[in-house]
Amino acid sequence: MISDINLISQDLSTSSKESKAFKRLRLIATLSISVVASLSIFLFLLNHVFLSPSSIIKQQNAIIENLSSLSGKQAKLIILNQRLNDISLLLKKRTNYDLAIDSILQQAPLDIVTTSLSVEKGKVSMIVSSDSLHSVDSFINGLKSMVAKKQFIKNITVDNLIFNSKDSSYSLTFRTDLL
Numbered sequence: 001m002i003s004d005i006n007l008i009s010q011d012l013s014t015s016s017k018e019s020k021a022f023k024r025l026r027l028i029a030t031l032s033i034s035v036v037a038s039l040s041i042f043l044f045l046l047n048h049v050f051l052s053p054s055s056i057i058k059q060q061n062a063i064i065e066n067l068s069s070l071s072g073k074q075a076k077l078i079i080l081n082q083r084l085n086d087i088s089l090l091l092k093k094r095t096n097y098d099l100a101i102d103s104i105l106q107q108a109p110l111d112i113v114t115t116s117l118s119v120e121k122g123k124v125s126m127i128v129s130s131d132s133l134h135s136v137d138s139f140i141n142g143l144k145s146m147v148a149k150k151q152f153i154k155n156i157t158v159d160n161l162i163f164n165s166k167d168s169s170y171s172l173t174f175r176t177d178l179l
Helices: 010-050 053-093 097-106 133-149
Strands: 113-120 123-130 153-164 169-178
Touching (some): 097 113, 097 123, 097 169, 123 133
Antiparallel strands (some): 113 123, 123 169, 153 169
16 A cells, blocks of 8 residues: 555656656757857868968969979970880881891892882882893792792782893882782
8 A cells, every 4th residue: 555655746757757858858959069060160160271262272383383393394205205105006016028028039139139119008019120031030939939838928910021122131020918
């Protein structure tokens, strides 16, 4: 029986619980407002004092001034490096005709004179002359053997073989397709 006696009314006990919860809620709200206000003040100061547009412009002008003193030499160096890179790329892509032309000329006997030589996109055209038809024949046979061995030459086309009676010389005009 004594345990059933409650001296505090039911309304007062629930209101004290509600009052404690309300105080906690008020404390949390006050802390949240304080944190938001502090962050707002900090961001305002950061934006207008430390990162003001005038200070950013001053930093930008200082950097531009430093770069402009070096920009002339630096720009020339960059352009020079770009040109060197472009040249090296072109040299890598370029077909090396020197070896092919040297191997063709090595087939020529000593008494053959090269009158004309032109190179265009994998094709070599030549005019050679000699006093001896035998030398011209050995030159053509040397070129034929290069075609057979597939050494730099894919095929050979003889355009003409002319005998010049005035100086008793033979002139050979031919074209080759390079490999």
